[in-house]
Amino acid sequence: MTEPKRWQLQEAKNKLSRVAEEAVTYGPQVITKHGEDAVVVISKSEYERLTRPTLSLAQFLASSPLAGSELVTQRDPAPGRMADLP
Secondary structure, rough: OOOOOOEEEEHHHHHHHHHHHHHHHOOOOOEOOOOEEEEEEHHHHHHHHHHHOOHHHHHHHHOOOOOOOOOOOOOOOOOOOOOOOO
């Protein structure tokens, strides 16, 4: 991934349309304030990707390529080891 373009705040204000267009076309655009990174402008699609709800564990397992494969697993019936606790 290439380094995002950096814009000074005043320049970003004056060229907001271009900043937004470049965020959509090229990826995140960083706006600096007093020489420090302050704001990142991203496209709406990138924002939606980043804020999309993640799957629950049950949904993840159900969507696994192994779902419905009737994979058989067995648990070792041996009891766990004893631990000496103070």
